[in-house]
Amino acid sequence: MSEAFRPPVGARFRVISDNDYAGDPDGLYQLAHHALSTSVDLRVVIGSHLAVDDPFDASGCSAGNGAAAARRVLELVERADVGVIAGSELPLEEPTEPRRSAAAEAIVAEAMRTDTDLPLYVVLGAGLTELASAYLIEPAIADRLTAVWIGGPEHASLGAAAPPNAMPVEYNLNIDLIAGQVVFDSPIPLWQVPRNAYRECVASMSDLILRVKPRGAIGAHLFQTLVDIHETVASHGLNMGETYVLGDSPLVLLTALQTGFEADPASSAYDLVPRPRIGENGAYESNPDGHPVRVYSGLDVRLMLEDLYAKLELATG
Structure with a gap:
């Protein structure tokens, strides 16, 4: 059996993964992919909360449930060495006050x-609750990390348009609007994958049947989470067709899959623009003096998905 490629000198980046692992299961695919990526040192995984009254959060304990879901994925890919922490169950109340948590x-x-x-x-x-809180606790972290965020609406200034029937406030931003405002007003280096970009990450359910489902216990587990979602939304009258958007997987593409020389996510396109402010309605407000933000588009979905499929195959034989 072939073994996964391991860089001769070990990991080149550290990664903290923060996601709503009790919500949309695309985060579970991202976590498994990151955990199988040998070029990153996965330091800690944070299960973060969903928006208040989110239908995914029937128990009101989405951060705790998310941490449990993350532990299950890490167990199935034999990465129980990675610590998992539940974040706050609530968003920020004020832009100057952190939600203190272990995460x-x-x-x-x-x-x-x-x-x-x-x-x-x-x-x-x-959402950005834990990162915003960490920055409010210790602003010096802004010089010591790069944040990569899946979220936020389209940037009209870059020619991107919202999809039909889009939510009034983009889903991940809506989890904690105040935290989004804090991070966008901060000097934290930020790479953003807004809604128009993460919606590019479309996977075929037929392809997933062939290339994920047979890959041992982890493959069966990951595939079943998508079957469950399709069935759940169907019970509410929504037909999702034969695809699924693995919208959190760019977090792997932009970190673990950077180029060897002059390390960078060179196969995906971005614009470097002044960081806008985020208004109370979740829309961007012009801020010509804002810190720069990389706004990604044109993601290398082929590399991202093929690498996921290959790593699952190598891990399970």
Whole structure:
């Protein structure tokens, strides 16, 4: 059986993964993919909360449930060595007051380490509560990490239009609007994958039947989460067709799958623009003096999905 490729000198980046693992199961695919990526040192995984009254959160304990779901995925890919922490169950109430949690403190602790030179990425597939709280606790982290966020609406200034019947406030931003405002007003280096870009990450359910479902217990588990979602939404009268958007997987593409020389996610396109402010309605407000933000589009979905399929096959034989 072939073994996964391992860089001869080990990991090149550290990663903290923060996602709503009890919500949309695309985060579980992202977590399994990151855990199988040998070029990153996965330091800690944070189960973060969903929006208040989100239909995915029937128990009112989405961060705790998300942490449990993350532990299950890590167990199935034999990465029980990675620590999992539940974040706050609630969004920020004020833009100057953090939601103190073990998860926010873990971000601060990892960012402020002085015993390693490996760059740190905090990758976020849901709300920004824990990152915003960590910054409010210790603003110095802004010089010591790069945030990669799946979320936010389209940038009309870049020619992107919202999809038909789009939510009034983009889903991940709606989880914690105030935290989004804090991060966008901060100097934290930010790479953003807004809604028009993460919607590019369309996977065929037929392809997933052939290339994920047979890959051992982890493949069966990941595939079943999508079957469950299709059946759940069908019970509410929605036909999702024969695809699924693995919208959190760019978090792997933009970190683990960077180029060898002059490390960068070179196969995906971005615009570097002044960071807008986020208004109370969730829309962008012009801010010509804002810190720069990389706004990604034209993602290399082929590389992203093929790498996921290959790593699952190598891990399970």
